Amino acid sequence: MHSFIITGFLGTGKTTLLINNIKKYFKDKKIAIVVNEFGEVGVDGQILKNVYSEVLEISEGCICCKLSAEFEKGVKEIIKDYNPEIIFIETSGTSEPFPIFLSLQNLGISVEGIICVIDAKNFNSYKDDATAKYQIGGSNIIVLNKIDLIEEKQLESLEKEVREIKEKYNIKNILTGEVIFKNYVIYKTKFGILPKEIFDGIYKIDEIIKIAQENVETGVFQSKHNFSQRIIYLPDNFSFEDIDKILSNIPNNIFRIKGIIKAKDVPTPLVVNYSFGDLSFSELPSYEGKSFLVFIGSNLETKNIIKLN
Numbered sequence: 055m056h057s058f059i060i061t062g063f064l065g066t067g068k069t070t071l072l073i074n075n076i077k078k079y080f081k082d083k084k085i086a087i088v089v090n091e092f093g094e095v096g097v098d099g100q101i102l103k104n105v106y107s108e109v110l111e112i113s114e115g116c117i118c119c120k121l122s123a124e125f126e127k128g129v130k131e132i133i134k135d136y137n138p139e140i141i142f143i144e145t146s147g148t149s150e151p152f153p154i155f156l157s158l159q160n161l162g163i164s165v166e167g168i169i170c171v172i173d174a175k176n177f178n179s180y181k182d183d184a185t186a187k188y189q190i191g192g193s194n195i196i197v198l199n200k201i202d203l204i205e206e207k208q209l210e211s212l213e214k215e216v217r218e219i220k221e222k223y224n225i226k227n228i229l230t231g232e233v234i235f236k237n238y239v240i241y242k243t244k245f246g247i248l249p250k251e252i253f254d255g256i257y258k259i260d261e262i263i264k265i266a267q268e269n270v271e272t273g274v275f276q277s278k279h280n281f282s283q284r285i286i287y288l289p290d291n292f293s294f295e296d297i298d299k300i301l302s303n304i305p306n307n308i309f310r311i312k313g314i315i316k317a318k319d320v321p322t323p324l325v326v327n328y329s330f331g332d333l334s335f336s337e338l339p340s341y342e343g344k345s346f347l348v349f350i351g352s353n354l355e356t357k358n359i360i361k362l363n
């Protein structure tokens with residue numbers, strides 16, 4: 055059984071990369087997806103289920119730390135019930151990939167690649183976050199995504215910067231001190247479409263990493279998660295304009311909003327995607343639940359962030 059881990063900060067394009075590549079390259083394969091969301095209600099799972107049916111969603115916590123047991127149990131169940139050929143794990147934007155890699159190794163699953171998606175346009179806004187750096191340092195395939203939104207010059211300096219971070223934050227084998235991912239590749243993409251050979255296993259991570267589990271649990275590979283999230287369920291009778299008004303007035307400490315809404319004047323449920331000031335909507339006709347928005351940011355107040363009349 056093979057697996058790929060997709061990591062990368064909030065809103066960089068992980069779900070988009072998964073959807074686009076699975077649609078393109080894996081029509082004939084038995085694929086399972088495990089998606090871990092930072093928020094207590096999953097949006098990505100709903101979107102992925104729309105494209106691919108075998109999706110396990112692990113929400114309300116992080117599979118790289120407090121939910122690692124749940125993650126391993128979930129993966130075992132997927133294997134037992136569905137027996138996929140390939141498992142893709144989309145980590146939450148606040149997870150670090152290396153503990154997940156170790157969990158997969160524990161389960162005897164071969165990890166072919168750890169793919170870190172970087173938001174080329176918004177990298178400056180989050181590059182100082184320790185988790186973001188470890189996501190780069192703990193990956194062997196780095197994807198500079200959203201390059202349609204930046205100039206060639208910016209892209210060149212971004213690549214240089216990412217290489218420097220990669221060298222500095224490379225994960226080391228704590229027993230031998232050696233760099234674990236000796237080789238890595240950088241791709242530049244729009245909407246995350248990668249070349250087919252990545253998924254053929256040519257980047258297979260075959261290093262055998264002998265690290266005692268307690269080192270993972272004491273947090274050697276983890277940084278603190280400095281984000282919090284608030285979920286807001288919306289009443290039934292709001293209009294698209296109400297939502298638009300709210301979303302055009304978002305304070306700086308909120309850098310990610312996701313949700314699914316059913317506005318009274320729009321016939322189809324809409325997925326709301328807001329990252330670092332960019333807002334987009336897409337249709338999700340299959341959604342039957344309540345309208346909600348998840349706000350992710352720092353120093354979020356406990357009282358409601360938005361008010362609808």
Ligand SMILES: Nc1nc2c(ncn2[C@@H]2O[C@H](COP(=O)(O)OP(=O)(O)OP(=O)(O)O)[C@@H](O)[C@H]2O)c(=O)[nH]1
Pocket residue numbers: 062063064065066067068069070071098146147199200201202203243244245246310312327328329334
């Ligand atoms: N212009 C442009 N937009 C993109 C690209 N890739 C993704 N997006 C948009 O960026 C937003 C976030 O994409 P997602 O795929 O949901 O990001 P994510 O990393 O899964 O987000 P989290 O799971 O919240 O961390 C969506 O509105 C996407 O349509 C790209 O290459 N170019």
